[in-house]
Amino acid sequence: MSLLAIIGEALRALRLNRLRTGLTMLGMIIGVAAVVLMLAVGQGAQTTVNQAISSMGSNLFIVVPGATSSGALRSAAGSVQTLTMGDALAIAHLPSIKATAPLITGTAQLNYGANNWSTSVTGVTPDYFNVRDWPAESGALFTEVDLRSATRVVILGQITARNLFGDEDPTGKTIRIKNSPFVVAGVLAPKGQSLDGRDQDDAAFIPITTGQSQIFGNQFPGTIRFLMVQGRSDEVMDEAETEINQLLRQRHRLAEGTENDFTVRNMAALAAVATGAAKVMSIMLGSIASISLLVGGIGIMNIMLVSVTERTREIGIRMAIGANRRAILTQFLLEALVICIMGGLIGVAIGIGGAWAVSRATDMVVVITFGMVALAFAFASAVGIFFGFYPAKKAAALKPVEALRYE
């Protein structure tokens, strides 16, 4: 019997029991839809994390002062000020380092006309924007000249610009930061959320020298809040970390055996952890969803077993008129497979629709790839073959004379 004819027989048999077929299929539909939806949500989380990581800049170290101990008392990293502009310059000269960007941070009130906005004001060097891979969208970034002469210029993040200026073009306008006038040099391109969920566009940047001398009073002149260091490439990251540690220990005159008074964090390693966590979540969601697919498969096996018993006489008749075991096996296996494939198709459609609804209803990013749809579909078919095989085998193994006699 040709495969096409057997498929015809399978479809006919399934049509005869519409309700039963539908309910069995529902198991597959729910399973496949759940797998697609969960994979989409997991993949979305991964994408969000990856975006946040790449928005930070690549091959990055963050060096924070602290992790010192004076006697038995340990203070938190960053609570003492041991890093200086000099450290930043020295590190920048290391062979494995591409650039450094020292930062000082604070919060300030910004005024433009009647508008005001409170945001984080960060004192940076021009290299900061290279390290962060963050270009200006309009206007210009400040230069070494601004840095050296501690000019009162400011570069605004998207959110800050919108809150102060609305639709007006901020470039060249003068705003007040802590009552000092600053000229807006430019507005940065949008950057989005950071890993910790803060909006990076809600910010303003001024030359670090201007910040040190005019905005943030500091009892230790020349100290910085923390330091971003960019390695030359990912291969030299380990080497760079060692070099930074050695250099800073030497510059800070730390004796052998004492602890560092600074901490070097490899952001790539942190990023790997975050990506790893997102991936684990993705896999976990997928596996939980596939359990429902498994349950759907058991439903198929159950109904196929009932069907084989009910149709024992039909099987007997078919054998009497010339069906061999393979034809019977194929017929029942195909019935299970047709349920799975149709359920799979509907499930994929519902999963995609569900993912779309989730992304509309919440801020969650969902990502659907061809790969995950194919995976869900392949899994559904595998479930159909696996759970359909035993009942089909049972049908094919019936003895013609006994099957015919079955009432």
Added chain:
Amino acid sequence: MIPQRHVSGDPLLKVENLSKTYSLDSGVKGGGTVNSQVLFDVNLTIERGEFVAIMGHSGSGKSTLMNILGCLDTPTSGHYWLDGRDIASLSDDELARVRNRNIGFVFQGFNLLKRMTALDNVATPLLYAGATRSESRKRALELLRQTGLGNFAAYQPNQLSGGQQQRVAISRALVNNPQLILADEPTGNLDTQTSREIMAIFEQLNREQGITIVLVTHEDDIAACTRRLVRLQDGRVVHDGRVPT
């Protein structure tokens, strides 16, 4: 598609010392199985073109014999040659092929596939033989016309009368041009008038197409339509010869 007819003088069907024993679970724990012998050393030869009735009381083993002759069941011992081929040596698939191509079955309860049109019922054996749907439907319609059911091709079995259903079953049995038709009480569920019509079809097939027909019955007037009578009693052949008139 249909095997070449044997040129040798082999009889169509030859059974030698055929026995059949059923092993049944005794139902008692540790009691093992209970053997019940249904056929004892049956010898039977049927030539091509014969029209044979097998008679016997219930329990005489006639249904078992029919099942073995139809390759639906296997004997416990003895030999069975169909068209010169030793059936015991055939695999399951080869048996299915023999049932499909060499034998046509007609049952007492018609045994049509439910919720399938008369046409598709008749066409199904051809599909198992590997024919396409369209050519098998064409051939099926031809046979339905021959048995006078050309107008009922699209009907399902439960929309047809018993006589009509049996004609569909006969059409199905004939669809692969078999050498042998095995009919197990084909008129058992039919009234006298319809029985006569069905028997007329069998007689015509035997006379005009030379198809060998073996039928099981317990009605004397049905057996009277045939030309040879085999009577079974308690699993043994007790009479083989002319039909008493």
